[in-house]
Amino acid sequence: MSKTPSYWIKAKKYLSKKDKVMSSLIKHYKSPSEKVLTSRKDIFFSLCKSIIGQQISVTAANSVFLKFKKKCKNKINAKTVNKLSPSQLKSCGLSRQKVKGIKSLAKQVLNKEFNSRLISKMSDEDAIVYLSKLRQIGRWSAEMILLFTYNRPNIWPVQDIGLLRAISKNYNKKYLPPESYVKYLNKRFSPYCSVATWYLWRSIDPEPIQY
DSSP: OOOOOTTHHHHHHHHHHHOHHHHHHHHHTOOTTOOOOOOOOOHHHHHHHHHHHTTSOHHHHHHHHHHHHHHTTTOOSHHHHHHSOHHHHHTTTOOHHHHHHHHHHHHHHHTTSSOGGGGGGSOHHHHHHHHHTSTTOOHHHHHHHHHHTSOOTTOOOTTOHHHHHHHHHHTTOOSSOOHHHHHHHHHHHTTOHHHHHHHHHHTTOSSOOOO
């Protein structure tokens, strides 16, 4: 895991001044051992984990991922995955569609159809579009990659159920919160929506989220 993003302290000060709820959350989750947004800086690993975790519980996803990691002999990269047969991947607990997604990803990395190095030069929206071209990767998954792998500072994943639940809980809004209010918070928290998202997530889950 990498170190805390360079903008984190500045972002906390900014958000604390802009919003009373955010100020309270930042104070509440402040400790000497504060765990914040970190990154593995390994996009292939993160994309595989994203595909595996889709539409299943966190517990189930962790179980499948551990089997997948073991099948890869702890070397989760395009070459290793490309050598695995569909039946080997299915034996980890992966659905047929997820197997196809992971196999397709490995092939696109190896034949250079997908070049992760381009992402760092792209805007958030362009990067989301680029990532969404991958099989089994939609907008939400692309946003999680930008947030957790690239530590982009201003990601506001409005399709994320956890974020919407946290907004409802902390701002006394019905669930689902009005779209207009979610957009209002987006403007209020910019350019540090990623940090606001992280603290809102913490308010409903005591364990820091990692991807």
